[in-house]
Each structure stands twice: as C-alpha cells, then as structure tokens.
Amino acid sequence: MPHSRALRNRFVDAPGSLGERLRLARWERFRRCFPGIENMSVVDLGGTAEMWLRAPVRAKHVHLINLESHPAGLPDWITAENADVTDPEVAAGLSAEGGYDLVFSNSTIEHVGGHSQRRRFVSAVERLAPLHWVQTPYRYFPVEPHFVAPGFQFLPLAARARLVRRWPLVHSRPDSPESAMDAVVNIELLTRAELRYLFPRSVILSERVLGVPKSLIAVRNRAA
Template identity: 35%
Template sequence: MDLKYARLHASKRLLVPFSSYMRSHRNNLFISAMRLQGGERVIDLGGTVEFWDSVLVPLNLTVLNLPGEPHDYSKSSHHNVSCVEGDACKITNYSDQSFDIVFSNSVIEHVGGPEKQRMMAREVRRLAPRYWVQTPSIWFPIEAHTYMPFWWFYPEPVKAYFMRSWFRKLPEWTEMIQGTSVLSHREMRELFPEAKIMTEHLIGITKSYIAVRA
C-alpha cells in the first residue's frame, strides 16, 4: 500500500467502532423520534439497503440513488425494499406526499452548492410530512470524508496541495471531497424551518446536525 494513503485506511479502521456506535445510536433516535410502528413508507435519499439492516422495525423502503450508482436489488431484507434511480434535488418519480417519511444520511453536503442544497431541501419537504436529514459538522476534530484533523480550517492552498496529491491516485474520491459543501446549524435551520435541528455529540464534541420533523 502507498504510504501516502496508509493514513487514510488506518484512520478509517480506527474510526469503525465510533462509526458503528453512532450508526446504532442514530438509528435508535430515528425509530424513537418517528415513532415507527412498522409498515411506514420511507424513502432514503442517497442511501443503501445495508444501512437499514439494524432498523428492525419492518418498513416499506425506497432507496433512491443517482443513475449509475450501485443498486442492491437482490439483497434479502426484512424490509419491503425498492431501489430506484433519481436525483435527490429534482425527483420526478413521485408526487407530493408520496411517503410517510424522508430519510437522508450524510448526503445533502454532496449535492452541490447552496442552490442545490435548497433544491434537495424542497424535495425532502415535498415528499413527506415527516423527515430526518443528517449532515456532518465542521466542528468534529476528524473530518468524516478525508479523515484529516480539522480539515475545514486548513488554508485553501494547503487543501489544494492535498487535493493534487490525492487526485493522482484516487481521482473519484478526490472529486467527491472537492464537491463537498458542509452546512452549519444556522444553514440547516434555514433549509428546514419547520424542523427541530438536533445536535449529535460524540465524547462531548459536536459531530453532526439532524433536521427532524416528526
């Protein structure tokens, strides 16, 4: 393995226990906040079928991803799963209030700049009366995508240096980093004015924000 990328892989492995804990904690919060009874129509914007394995309440689950993204049509699940293609910023497949709940985990920061984020927020609010939209916070010491400490506070020339280095070996991943636009608590509140903006913590440090409308 190239030593330049050994840190990325090592950091990811070290964070696995924390990620697993946060996923389980977040799923329990979701189940509680949405008062799931079973059978709810849920659309997951930009997610995976595997993510829902630990949500034991059986759901009518639709997983939407961009065309060309991998789709797990054949996976066995305790949910009634449908995988579809579409753009979370402009969903033409479904009319208003087609679902009971919209769910999105760490996606809105990847759709583009502020206008694209506003478009996705409008789609979330249009598709269902209830929703749960999570996004990472810049204040957590280890950035969720690069695994670099305090990545968002680096001067632009320093970030550009790393980007050039990463792009030579990991172009698609680097493009994903370049297209990431993180949101503040205030920006989440502006995008989802009728929601409660929950702050998620890990070891007392702000890790993410969740717009919840139950």
C-alpha cells in the same frame, strides 16, 4: 494501502469501532423520534441497501434514491432507483407516486453541490413526505468525517486536494490531481445556522462526541 484501509476500519467502519458505536446510537435516537417506523414507508435520499440491512431498525418499506448503482437481489421490503432528487422533474414524479410517510437522508445534503442545489434537495424533502430525518456532519467538528482528518475542512481547497492523495485514512485514495479535486470540491459541510435556515420548521438536533457537536439532524416527527 491495505494498512491504511485497516486503520480506517479500526476507527470508522469495523464492528466495535467508534464509528459503528456512533451509528448504533444514532439509530436508537431515530427509533425514539419515530417509534412507529415498522409501519412506515420511507424514501431514503442518498442511502444504500447495505445501511438498512445492517440497521437495528426496519421500516415497512424503504425506497432508495441514489446516483450510484444499487445491488441486485434486494429483499422485498427494499426497492431502489438511480435518480437525482434535486432535479425538479424527478421530485415531481416521486411525489406523484406518493405513499411515503418519511424522508430519511444520512450524510447526503453536503454532497449535492452548492446552495441552490441544497434548496432543491430541501424542496424534494418537503414534497415527498410529511415527516423527515435529515442528518449531516457539522462543519465545526474538529475532525472532518469523510477523510477522518483534523481541521481538513478549514484548509484551502488546493491544500485539501494535495493532502487527500497522501492522507492514510481516506476511503478511496484519488489517483490523479483531477480526481483529488473532485473528491474535495463536492463536499460542503453545513453549519447549524444554514441547516436551520434550510429547515425553518424542523427541530435541529445535535449528535455529540465528548460534548462537542459532531452531526446535525433536521427532524420533523409530527405532521404539520
């Protein structure tokens, strides 16, 4: 397992890896879309403090919303809470607090659980701020990004659940058939048509690798 983790780091996570270079390019594109980000209050749906602390850009304030726990000792420009924004009551409470300029979300919408949940997620995005940046991996990129496995997303569900327990590039290897099924069933990669349907008033950008779309980004960088 340590060898597998080192191999994944080489391609995805480590400084200088392909994944890190792509993330830096994405941040630069984000900065071009939102040149005033240093003066903006951002609500990040599904993000982590580590991502913002490593980022080459810094917002005036970032509020993290995630189902996972957050670290203690955050800097004063980052606040965090555990919540599910697909819950209409949670979204209403956040909206009532107000004050956000931008909704940011990176590789989250494909995890929320089905089309109706994605619609609730989009409703929260629209409600929380006038501007947004919502990125998601593209379903038809040849390599599934969560497992770094070619064609993985096109396999039958049972085959994916079996493979994820043996594939060397997984982030955390499931320890049972049930946890393996959980790992794969909760990821639903989106197509361009679906993202355009969910965000009809947004610009849909492509993030490409060797000319092939790897990720899609729904952007609204002007208030309606």
